[in-house]
Amino acid sequence: MLQKTDKSAIGFVIAALVFFFIGGLLTTVVPPLVDKSWSKPFENTDPSKGPTGKLRPYTDVELKGRAIYVREGCWYCHTQQTRTLLADTKRSGWKGVDSPVSTPDEFVYDSPHMFGTKRTGPDLSRVGGKYDRQWHRTHFRNPRDLVPGSVMPPFPWIANNDDDFNALVAYIQTLGRAKDWRPDHDYEK
Amino acid sequence: MSGVQVTRATPIGAVPLAESIHEDTTAKWFLLSSVAYFFVVGIIALTIAAKFVWPQLLGTVPYLSYGRLRPLHVNGMLFGWLLPADLGLAYYIVPRLCGVKLWSEKLGIATAALWNVIVLGAVYALPAGYNKGWEYAELPMPLVALVVVAWVMFGINIFATVATRKYQQMYVSLWYTMATILWTTFVYSTGNIAVLFTTGTNQANLNWMYVHNAVGLIFTPIGLAMAYYFIPKTSNTPLYSHKLSMIGFWSLAFVYVWTGAHHMLHGPISQWLQTIAIAFSVMLLIPVWTVVYNFFATMKGQWHQLRDNVPLKFLMSGVVFYLLTCFQGPMHSLRSVNAIVSKTDWIPGHAHMAVLGCFSFFAIAGCYYVIPRMFRTQLHSEALANWTFWFFMVGGLGFFVTLWLGGFWQGWQWNNPSIPFIDTVVALKPVWTVRFFSGVLMFLGIATFLFNILATVVGRGQAVASPKPVAAVTA
Numbered sequence: 071m072l073q074k075t076d077k078s079a080i081g082f083v084i085a086a087l088v089f090f091f092i093g094g095l096l097t098t099v100v101p102p103l104v105d106k107s108w109s110k111p112f113e114n115t116d117p118s119k120g121p122t123g124k125l126r127p128y129t130d131v132e133l134k135g136r137a138i139y140v141r142e143g144c145w146y147c148h149t150q151q152t153r154t155l156l157a158d159t160k161r162s163g164w165k166g167v168d169s170p171v172s173t174p175d176e177f178v179y180d181s182p183h184m185f186g187t188k189r190t191g192p193d194l195s196r197v198g199g200k201y202d203r204q205w206h207r208t209h210f211r212n213p214r215d216l217v218p219g220s221v222m223p224p225f226p227w228i229a230n231n232d233d234d235f236n237a238l239v240a241y242i243q244t245l246g247r248a249k250d251w252r253p254d255h256d257y258e259k
Numbered sequence: 260m261s262g263v264q265v266t267r268a269t270p271i272g273a274v275p276l277a278e279s280i281h282e283d284t285t286a287k288w289f290l291l292s293s294v295a296y297f298f299v300v301g302i303i304a305l306t307i308a309a310k311f312v313w314p315q316l317l318g319t320v321p322y323l324s325y326g327r328l329r330p331l332h333v334n335g336m337l338f339g340w341l342l343p344a345d346l347g348l349a350y351y352i353v354p355r356l357c358g359v360k361l362w363s364e365k366l367g368i369a370t371a372a373l374w375n376v377i378v379l380g381a382v383y384a385l386p387a388g389y390n391k392g393w394e395y396a397e398l399p400m401p402l403v404a405l406v407v408v409a410w411v412m413f414g415i416n417i418f419a420t421v422a423t424r425k426y427q428q429m430y431v432s433l434w435y436t437m438a439t440i441l442w443t444t445f446v447y448s449t450g451n452i453a454v455l456f457t458t459g460t461n462q463a464n465l466n467w468m469y470v471h472n473a474v475g476l477i478f479t480p481i482g483l484a485m486a487y488y489f490i491p492k493t494s495n496t497p498l499y500s501h502k503l504s505m506i507g508f509w510s511l512a513f514v515y516v517w518t519g520a521h522h523m524l525h526g527p528i529s530q531w532l533q534t535i536a537i538a539f540s541v542m543l544l545i546p547v548w549t550v551v552y553n554f555f556a557t558m559k560g561q562w563h564q565l566r567d568n569v570p571l572k573f574l575m576s577g578v579v580f581y582l583l584t585c586f587q588g589p590m591h592s593l594r595s596v597n598a599i600v601s602k603t604d605w606i607p608g609h610a611h612m613a614v615l616g617c618f619s620f621f622a623i624a625g626c627y628y629v630i631p632r633m634f635r636t637q638l639h640s641e642a643l644a645n646w647t648f649w650f651f652m653v654g655g656l657g658f659f660v661t662l663w664l665g666g667f668w669q670g671w672q673w674n675n676p677s678i679p680f681i682d683t684v685v686a687l688k689p690v691w692t693v694r695f696f697s698g699v700l701m702f703l704g705i706a707t708f709l710f711n712i713l714a715t716v717v718g719r720g721q722a723v724a725s726p727k728p729v730a731a732v733t734a
Binding site for chain 1: 324391428442536
C-alpha cells in the first residue's frame, strides 16, 4: 500500500497522519486518563504510607514569585524533581535525612511546569524551608559571597526590590513542602 | 526518480532552460535573512558561553542575564536560523522536483516578511522577560499566532506546488517536506496551545512530546529532505536506493512520536510510559541506520570528491554526526545510562551535535550550493568556504567532545552523594572554558559563511564577467 504513496499526494497525506496519530494519541491523550495521580493533588494522613501532608494551591504572592522564577529563566539551570535515584534523594535531603522522591501528585497546581532538563545548579524540588530570607537576599545579590565557586548570575534587581524579593522567596519556600518530610519540622520561613 | 535529474556542469553565465522558469525570490529572502540571524544569534551564543567562565559578565543588566539570553539563543538558532534556512531551501527544491514554478511567489514573499516580523518580535520579547516558561515554546502567544499563520502560508504554497507538479512520482525529499508541514502543525500546537489546558506532569508530558518532536518531526524530516536532495546533486550521483528511503521514511513516521517521555526518565511520571518511550527510542535505530546506509551507499566510489567539494564535506560530515547523535539518543534512554548523563552537560553536547553538527551542516551546504545558482553567479571564494567548514568542524568537535567527557564525569560525581554539589560545579570549569573557545571557532565559521554569502550576492556581476576555473564546481 505504502508503495503507492510516492505517486499519490492525497494517499501520502493520509498515511503520514495515520502513522503519526497512533503514537501521538496513545502517548499524550491516553496516559492522564490511565494514571489518575497526574491530576489528583497529593494528600496523606497515614504516616505508615510515607510523609504526611496536603498539596495546597499557590497564594497570590507565591504566584507572583513563581512568575519571576519563570521570567528570569531560573528553570534553565535548576530542575525540580527528586528522581528515583538514591543520589537524588540524598542530595535533596537535609541534615542526614533523605528526601522522598517527587511524585506527579505534588505538581498538580504547576503551570508552567518547572521540572527542567538541565542541572547547572542544584535541584530545587525540596529546597522549601532550607534557607532563610537573609540567606536568599545575600545569595541573590552575589551568589559567590555565600557559595565560592558558584557560576550563578547575580540578581541585584530582585534582591533590591522588596516586593519582588519577598514574592520569590515565598515561592521558593513552598517547593517540596506538600510532603512534610523533615522529622523535626524545622522549616525556615 | 524523475525528480532528480543529474546534469553535467553548465557554463557559467548560461542559464539552462529548465532553470529559467524559477524566480526564487522567496527562497532568496528566506536564505539571506536566516544567514544574517545565524550571525546575530551567534553573538548571543558566545555571550552565554562566556557567562559560564565569567559569571559576573554583564551581571547587573536584567536584559542580558543568562536566564533571558539562553532562550534567545535557542529560539534564535532554531527559528531564526535553521528553520527559515530549511524553508528557503524547500522553496528552492520543491519547484525543481515538481518541474513547475512555485505556486505563488507573492505568497512566498509575504511568508518571508512575516517570518522576519516573528524573529524580530522574539529578539525583543525574550530579553524583555516575556517567557511562557516551556522549553522551545517560550515565545509569547501573539508571536505563536503569527508562526501558525506563516506555517499555513508555507504549507499552502508547497502543497499547491506539489498538486500542480509535472512529474507524477514524488522524490523522497518531497515526502519529507510535506510530512514536515503536516506533523509540525500538530507538534507545534501541542507544545504551544494544548499545554495551556493542562498542569503538572500532564503538561510536562505534552511539553516533552513537543520538544522531542521539534527535533524529531520538524528538523529531522526537513533536514533529511535537504540531505536527500543535495547529496546526489552536489556529488552528481544518483541516490542508492528508493526502497530504503521508503523504509526510512515510514519507520520514522511511526516511531518518533512515541518517545517524548524519555525526557522524564526516573522522574515524576508513570513508569509504564517511561518504558514505552525507551522501547520506541531504541527502535529509532531503524530509520536512522536505513537513511545513513542509503547516503553512504550513494557515495560508494565517490568519496574522492570530498577532497575539494565543500558542500559535500558539510553534507557527509552532517551524516556522520546524524549517525552519532542518533546512536547517543537511544542509548541515553536506557535507564542505566540515563541515570548518569541525564541533566548533565552531556545533554547540550548531544543537542548541539544534532542541531548544529547535523542539520545546520545540511543547511549550510544547501546555502553554499543554491545561493550562487539562484543569483546566476559563482561562489565568492571556494577557499573561504573550506575555512568555514574547518572552523565549524574543529570548533564543533571541541564543543561536543569536551561536553560529553565533562558531562559523563559530572554524572558520576552526582551519583556519589559524598561529593558536595558545588565541587561538581567547580570541576566543570575547565570544560566550560574549552567550550567557550570552541564557540569562538564556530563563530568564525559563521562569520566566514556570512561574508562569503554576502560577497557572492554583492559581487555577482563581476563573477560572470571573469569566470574562474570551474574544475571544483559541480553543477
